[in-house]
Amino acid sequence: MTRTEIEEKVKAFLIDDLEIEEENIFPEAKLKEDMGIDSLDYVDIVVIVEKNFGFKIKPEEMTTVKTLSQFHDYIQSKVG
Template identity: 40%
Template sequence: MDKQEIIQITNAFLVEEFEADGSKITPDANLKATLDLDSLDYIDLVVVIENNFGFKVNPEDFQGIATFQDFYDYVADRIKQKELV
């Protein structure tokens, strides 16, 4: 799966699951502020990621994720790790 596919899949489920405005989802936008995430929303986000990409998410991984680009990079890295196993 390439980076563009990851971005398309991710943006689609963010718009659907979190009722986000797709036009505000840009690589440099702040993930938490744009999606108006609270602690329960992060749990939902973890479940959606695991269901869509097939890897386990550690909640503490989100501490280093501020922007959508950080999020895309995280997903891409985890998919790459999964493929190497």
């Protein structure tokens, strides 16, 4: 899966499932501060990522993920 495919899938579920406004979705966007993702959203993200990308997010691995770009990097590191 390419980086572009990952970014497109992530953007689609952020808009469709988490109802984040498209203008708030950009690489440097902070997940909590800019996009408003809270702890309940993280639960949804875990389920969505498993469904779309085929792996389980480990909470301890997400502690360093602060921006959307870092989230893309994390997914890319898991799906190769």
